[in-house]
Amino acid sequence: MPVSEKNDFVPVVKPAFLPWQKPFIDQLKDLQKQNRLPHAILLSLPGGEDNLGFIWYLSMSLLCQQGENNQPCGECSSCQLMLANTYPDFKLMGLEYDEKNKK
Numbered sequence: 001m002p003v004s005e006k007n008d009f010v011p012v013v014k015p016a017f018l019p020w021q022k023p024f025i026d027q028l029k030d031l032q033k034q035n036r037l038p039h040a041i042l043l044s045l046p047g048g049e050d051n052l053g054f055i056w057y058l059s060m061s062l063l064c065q066q067g068e069n070n071q072p073c074g075e076c077s078s079c080q081l082m083l084a085n086t087y088p089d090f091k092l093m094g095l096e097y098d099e100k101n102k103k
């Protein structure tokens with residue numbers, strides 16, 4: 001069964017990050033290792049389609065059960081749920097963009 005028939009809301013997201021975003025990922029992973037990670041994270045990112053990939057990568061990094069070097073493994077149950085956009089505790093919220101008014 002094609003994915004689109006299974007869940008029409010699965011985004012086509014390739015988890016990725018840009019080199020200058022790595023220190024931020026490492027900082028959050030350090031907080032997580034110290035058990036000081038906040039319950040919610042508000043990100044203010046410049047516009048662009050790359051943001052979704054970074055958000056997914058960062059979330060997978062934090063939720064992964066067996067990743068190394070602050071990188072998600074992509075294979076554990078948490079990573080698989082994130083890749084399928086079915087992780088039960090992950091909620092992505094954002095502002096609605098009005099194409100007409102460019103706001």
Ligand SMILES: [Zn+2]
Pocket residue numbers: 063064065066067072073074075076077078079080
């Ligand atoms: Zn994983």
